[in-house]
Amino acid sequence: MKRNATPEQIQHMIERVEHLGLKAHPIHGTERTVIAAIGEKRDEFRQSLESGPGVDEVVPILAPYKVASREVKEESTVVRAGSLAVGNSHVGMIAGPCAVENEKQMLATARAVKAAGATALRGGAFKPRTSPYSFQGLKEDGLKILATARAETGLAVVTEAIGAEDVPLVARYADVLQIGARNMQNYRLLEAVGHEGKPVLLKRGPSATLDELLLAAEYILNAGNPNVMLCERGIRTFETHTRNTLPLAAVPWLHQRTHLPVVVDPSHGTGHTSLVTPMAAASIAAGADGLIVEVHPDPESALSDGYQSLDFDQFEQLMTLCRRVAEAVDRTIEPGAL
Numbered sequence: 126m127k128r129n130a131t132p133e134q135i136q137h138m139i140e141r142v143e144h145l146g147l148k149a150h151p152i153h154g155t156e157r158t159v160i161a162a163i164g165e166k167r168d169e170f171r172q173s174l175e176s177g178p179g180v181d182e183v184v185p186i187l188a189p190y191k192v193a194s195r196e197v198k199e200e201s202t203v204v205r206a207g208s209l210a211v212g213n214s215h216v217g218m219i220a221g222p223c224a225v226e227n228e229k230q231m232l233a234t235a236r237a238v239k240a241a242g243a244t245a246l247r248g249g250a251f252k253p254r255t256s257p258y259s260f261q262g263l264k265e266d267g268l269k270i271l272a273t274a275r276a277e278t279g280l281a282v283v284t285e286a287i288g289a290e291d292v293p294l295v296a297r298y299a300d301v302l303q304i305g306a307r308n309m310q311n312y313r314l315l316e317a318v319g320h321e322g323k324p325v326l327l328k329r330g331p332s333a334t335l336d337e338l339l340l341a342a343e344y345i346l347n348a349g350n351p352n353v354m355l356c357e358r359g360i361r362t363f364e365t366h367t368r369n370t371l372p373l374a375a376v377p378w379l380h381q382r383t384h385l386p387v388v389v390d391p392s393h394g395t396g397h398t399s400l401v402t403p404m405a406a407a408s409i410a411a412g413a414d415g416l417i418v419e420v421h422p423d424p425e426s427a428l429s430d431g432y433q434s435l436d437f438d439q440f441e442q443l444m445t446l447c448r449r450v451a452e453a454v455d456r457t458i459e460p461g462a463l
């Protein structure tokens with residue numbers, strides 16, 4: 126739409142698009158509104174839409190993903206959830222254990238990561254584990270502990286939903302719903318978090334291409350939820366020296382193609398405590414809009430992923446280094462609204 130298009134003209138064109146049997150997705154930027162018209166047939170409507178009131182131009186979007194594309198929305202999206210702001214010049218720092226184990230562990234971690242400057246708290250209550258015999262998470266009891274930690278520290282809570290049926294329960298406690306790597310192509314789950322409406326952290330599948338990641342994000346956007354953060358957490362390659370291979374070129378590549386913020390997970394991305402801080406710094410240097418990092422009071426005794434978790438001192442060192450790198454690339458690590 127033109128920069129000076131009126132709300133009535135925008136509404137009129139939304140109705141015209143829907144009348145043509147297409148789905149209308151208004152995207153309100155600071156400069157102007159774009160109406161994404163989604164559907165199979167499109168070229169035949171182009172001319173008739175172009176002459177509509179307040180319409181600037183009708184542009185076919187070439188990328189297979191539409192609402193996620195920078196062609197549709199030039200300005201970078203900032204996703205906000207309480208204390209967390211991710212995108213544009215805001216770098217979000219999500220830290221906490223792989224899994225919620227008990228209240229003492231979670232509260233100690235929440236206090237420590239907040240003191241070090243984290244802007245959100247992570248912790249899995251529903252754990253997708255490779256083996257059915259591994260710790261599966263505390264489920265609702267874990268969610269309650271996360272809510273207690275938020276009440277005490279003010280940190281927004283990021284936690285995973287592993288099945289579409291769990292989404293309402295997890296959303297009652299969480300500020301951000303995490304979709305795990307193994308679930309990136311669980312389309313019913315993507316639609317469920319799309320309809321739920323809370324911000325989503327969508328992790329890249331270990332063998333998914335970036336186009337597939339963007340199409341998975343498109344499911345959530347298309348269900349009406351604009352607040353999606355993409356997360357690079359490493360992929361499976363022939364290489365065995367790290368748990369996964371962390372491809373940091375994904376960060377600038379995604380920034381070129383999508384307005385959605387990009388978060389990096391250097392914990393799962395490397396699988397080794399000693400590699401987490403260097404790769405965290407490298408991620409920010411590459412333009413990451415946030416990090417998600419595993420931190421545990423006593424990594425050796427962690428019920429999951431201890432070998433890639435930082436202790437409190439190591440996390441403080443990570444923060445000190447990342448703040449310096451962020452400043453060098455004109456970003457700030459700062460909380461959103463507390």
Ligand code: PEP
Pocket residue numbers: 223249253304305306307328358390393
């Ligand atoms: C996690 O964040 O603890 C997790 C299970 O990550 P991923 O889905 O990336 O394996």
Ligand code: MN
Pocket residue numbers: 223224393419429430
């Ligand atoms: Mn983990």
